[in-house]
Amino acid sequence: MTGTPSTELAPHYDVVCVGGAMMGSAVAYFLSENPDFDGTVLVVEPDWTYDRAQTTRAQNSIREQFTNSLNIELSRFGIDFIENFHNNVQVDGESPELNFRGTGYLFLADDEEHYEQLRAESIDQLALDADVTMLRPDQLAERFPYMDVSQVAGGRLGGMREGSFDGWALFQGIRKRAIHNKVTYIHDTVTDLEVANGRVTTVRLASGTSVGADWVVNTAGCHASKIAAMVGLDLPVEPRARTSFVFDCRQPIDSIVPLTITPAGVHFRREQHHYMCGAVPDPDVAIDVEDLDARDDEFEELIWPVIARYVPQFDQVQVVTSWGGQYDYNTLDHNLVIGASNEVENFLFANGFSGHGLQQGPAVGRGVSELITHGEFRSIDLRPLGYERIASGTPILENAVI
Numbered sequence: 001m002t003g004t005p006s007t008e009l010a011p012h013y014d015v016v017c018v019g020g021a022m023m024g025s026a027v028a029y030f031l032s033e034n035p036d037f038d039g040t041v042l043v044v045e046p047d048w049t050y051d052r053a054q055t056t057r058a059q060n061s062i063r064e065q066f067t068n069s070l071n072i073e074l075s076r077f078g079i080d081f082i083e084n085f086h087n088n089v090q091v092d093g094e095s096p097e098l099n100f101r102g103t104g105y106l107f108l109a110d111d112e113e114h115y116e117q118l119r120a121e122s123i124d125q126l127a128l129d130a131d132v133t134m135l136r137p138d139q140l141a142e143r144f145p146y147m148d149v150s151q152v153a154g155g156r157l158g159g160m161r162e163g164s165f166d167g168w169a170l171f172q173g174i175r176k177r178a179i180h181n182k183v184t185y186i187h188d189t190v191t192d193l194e195v196a197n198g199r200v201t202t203v204r205l206a207s208g209t210s211v212g213a214d215w216v217v218n219t220a221g222c223h224a225s226k227i228a229a230m231v232g233l234d235l236p237v238e239p240r241a242r243t244s245f246v247f248d249c250r251q252p253i254d255s256i257v258p259l260t261i262t263p264a265g266v267h268f269r270r271e272q273h274h275y276m277c278g279a280v281p282d283p284d285v286a287i288d289v290e291d292l293d294a295r296d297d298e299f300e301e302l303i304w305p306v307i308a309r310y311v312p313q314f315d316q317v318q319v320v321t322s323w324g325g326q327y328d329y330n331t332l333d334h335n336l337v338i339g340a341s342n343e344v345e346n347f348l349f350a351n352g353f354s355g356h357g358l359q360q361g362p363a364v365g366r367g368v369s370e371l372i373t374h375g376e377f378r379s380i381d382l383r384p385l386g387y388e389r390i391a392s393g394t395p396i397l398e399n400a401v402i
């Protein structure tokens with residue numbers, strides 16, 4: 001673990017982040033790198049190992065293939081950030097190795113209707129300069145000879161800027177740089193937020209300490225609705241179980257295995273010398289936020305029959321390991337919530353990422369830093385992803401949810 005927690009606190013901070021994993025560290029990093037921001041930042045994080053953070057439990061992939069242009073822009077900045085990581089995120093001339101592997105994402109369609117939907121979406125993606133190609137079964141078989149395409153109508157393949165990386169290293173790199181930039185990380189838990197005249201004034205901690213704050217950013221992942229309730233706001237973000245599996249295949253595949261998404265929502269990709277996969281549980285319901293158990297039955301019940309149908313070699317596999325995780329799932333529209341509400345003007349959201357928070361973290365951290373420093377989004381106008389759509393019940397559409 002890099003950096004040690006502080007034990008002494010100032011009575012007041014310009015910005016307090018509630019939660020110090022990917023989002024808290026991204027906000028802290030971008031604020032502390034912003035030449036126009038000269039304030040103090042406190043990051044409060046109870047879990048010093050980050051073992052329970054979703055940042056540690058992710059599958060670490062990044063893509064351009066969204067159907068909402070804002071999601072494309074958000075992740076595209078993530079891709080750029082990963083590409084330039086070594087130049088921009090250093091401490092004492094060093095930065096962690098992100099091991100990015102460009103493989104593309106492959107969305108499969110089993111029937112013409114779904115293929116047409118993927119194709120229509122690709123027109124919008126191409127208009128935004130995304131690198132996507134529609135493939136028919138013979139073209140799929142040519143590129144991915146291990147695949148049984150007999151029941152496939154086609155697929156949409158992304159370019160080599162999509163792929164996987166070391167998410168822990170990304171998080172640790174920005175956290176270490178934020179600490180280097182004099183951000184204070186404290187090992188504590190936010191237990192309450194005091195509000196007066198529509199502003200958070202005080203952050204109360206489990207240790208019994210309180211600090212004043214000009215801005216409070218909700219970066220508490222699956223705990224976000226509890227933090228929002230402290231200021232009297234309703235945030236429809238709930239924990240949903242997501243189990244990850246790593247497996248071996250008796251007859252390994254010797255060509256590229258992109259992150260492949262089947263119409264049933266089962267996804268798989270190569271993970272170094274193994275393969276990684278996951279699925280949407282049935283039923284997909286809210287769970288206890290402390291429940292991080294792996295749902296091991298899902299492999300045989302939901303995943304194996306599906307992956308073996310598309311990849312006959314996956315008929316003979318062995319699960320190497322599995323782990324439980326949670327999506328911080330926005331029940332209105334699965335998309336992130338960023339920025340303030342009308343009710344509490346200095347309480348900012350950075351929540352509701354489902355399976356996209358690692359790749360969107362850099363753009364969200366930059367966006368929050370711009371809001372705090374300049375009073376507006378400057379790089380990407382993220383206002384459509386604000387809290388007002390939650391308050392008014394107006395969803396933002398995104399078809400490509402994994």
Ligand SMILES: Cc1cc2nc3c(=O)[nH]c(=O)nc-3n(C[C@H](O)[C@H](O)[C@H](O)COP(=O)(O)OP(=O)(O)OC[C@H]3O[C@@H](n4cnc5c(N)ncnc54)[C@H](O)[C@@H]3O)c2cc1C
Binds near residue numbers: 046052053055189351
């Ligand atoms: C199975 C799975 C696969 C995923 N795959 C991908 C992927 O391929 N690509 C991608 O981009 N994203 C992926 N994600 C999503 C990504 O992991 C998350 O969106 C991202 O890590 C969220 O970061 P966060 O900082 O908001 O939340 P977390 O990492 O959960 O951190 C929240 C932090 O808040 C702290 N906290 C909670 N309560 C309090 C409190 N009261 N006071 C102070 N601190 C508190 C917690 O201790 C925790 O450390 C995946 C997620 C899962 C579960």
